[in-house]
Amino acid sequence: MSHAEARRKERLLEVRRFVEENELPIKNYGLLNIALTHTSYANEHKNEVIHDNERLEFLGDAVLDLVVGEYLFLRFPTWPEGELTRAKASAVCKPACAECAAKFQVGRYMLLGRGEEMSGGRTRVSILGDAFEAVIGAIYLDNNYEVAARFILGHLKKYLDLIDEGNYDHDYKSDLQELVQKHGDVSIRYEVTHDEGPDHDKTIWMHILINGKDFGSGIGKNKKEAAQRAAKEAIKRIQSGERV
Structure with missing residues (x-):
């Protein structure tokens, strides 16, 4: 062999x-x-x-x-x-x-x-x-x-x-943008309110403002994750009847 x-x-x-x-x-x-x-x-x-x-x-x-x-x-x-x-x-x-x-x-x-x-x-x-x-x-x-x-x-x-x-890589920011466009020219702003932890293991708190009004917040290990969760919260509030 x-x-x-x-x-x-x-x-x-x-x-x-x-x-x-x-x-x-x-x-x-x-x-x-x-x-x-x-x-x-x-x-x-x-x-x-x-x-x-x-x-x-x-x-x-x-x-x-x-x-x-x-x-x-x-x-x-x-x-x-x-x-x-x-x-x-x-x-x-x-x-x-x-x-x-x-x-x-x-x-x-x-x-x-x-x-x-x-x-x-x-x-x-x-x-x-x-x-x-x-x-x-x-x-x-x-x-x-x-x-x-x-x-x-x-x-x-x-x-x-x-x-x-419902916990997967869903683009809630895009969904929110489509949802609020029905109300005309709308301003959406994401703001980091604070963060905790070392750089390699940080937790971010993000608020979302629609036309200057607080529409919820999200928490994540980075800004992208926190913003997605904040957008998801805003969508829930709008769909439940809260006015933009």
Whole structure:
């Protein structure tokens, strides 16, 4: 047995261990190995026939979009297209995918080039997020849509629950702007009233003023988060009948 053949056999045993440890619904270890192979590794081994995970990532991204889009469409039958789009974006974003990948130790089993390895590629959001999508692609090809959907919805449960609760990356500032435009020329101003804590762990208090009138406040770890929560509070007050 050549050195390359021995290495391939050892690698497939690693992938099998990865599958068993995480109870992944896939039997094609060769396909999963491709999902865990970064382009930097393939580029460093051009003398061998090695496929990177970019094509599987492309497929997995499409399956992920469809599964989450279908879930939201059925779960929230009265939501307009814009609301569904924003909710879906919060669940399928790269940080969410990377967190899912990290939970079942995808980074530990990735094949990376030396440069990516040295620069912390095993924990990089973009690499982990892409690998999660590639794993989805592999599971879909090795099984069917239903199996892939169960895998996706199970791993994204945290983010789907946040959408259920209304606590996701919703652009309440834009929604508020659209809402108050019905009242003509309206001034909206966000003001930081105070903050607490060190720079690396600060809490911000933000008030929102509409035509100079206090319409609520929001608290967050940064100005963007606090402003979004203040806008959400203002929308609630306007929708409950408070006049602008």
